[in-house]
Amino acid sequence: MMKIQKIPPEPISKKGQIFLALILLGLAGIWVLAIYAYQTLPDNIPSHFNFEGKPDSYGDKSTWMILPVALSIAPIIFLLIAKYRFTIINNHPYLINLPAFFMMIDRIPAERRAWWVNRYFEVLLGMGAFLTLYLLAIEYGIYVGTVAGAMPEWFLPVTLGAIPVLIFGFLVFLKKLSAEIADEAKIYGNARA
16 A cells, blocks of 8 residues: 555635534434433333334333434544544545545645545535434434324435435545546646656
8 A cells, every 4th residue: 555645634624614513513403302302202102113103112211312322423423533534544544445535645736635635524524414414304203203103204215215315425426526636636747747
């Protein structure tokens, strides 16, 4: 594997800051909804719904305090990745499997490398924002289903349909970024020749 020169940290872009804010807002929403549900729901609530959206088992409302903990794991990981992105890319590049990035980064001037790191991590943060809001929507659907005694009609299509959209969108953006970094590497490669 080619060793790349250390990339100095650079503040995250405005777009990245918006994605971070959406992750934080979604994370706060997950906790606010869970606390509200815990305070307002009766002690015995539906704890599981069948494929038709009808409750098939009941349990204690304390599960509403476990739900936000489980739903918070992914957003917190995205926040940590954003905070430590340059440490990860400089000290543990094998954790980031982006072949086009590592093949092209040495061909780009050192002053542009941090910008490209932030571009790649913006895509990751965009995915994190989408995922966090998706988890909030799932939690809201569970709350609505708990209150109504049946899951809302939109719950199953949203739950099953959003993940392929997320993965496809992420792959499309990575491919686009890989093409952009290759184009810039060609420009600087031609300038050196």
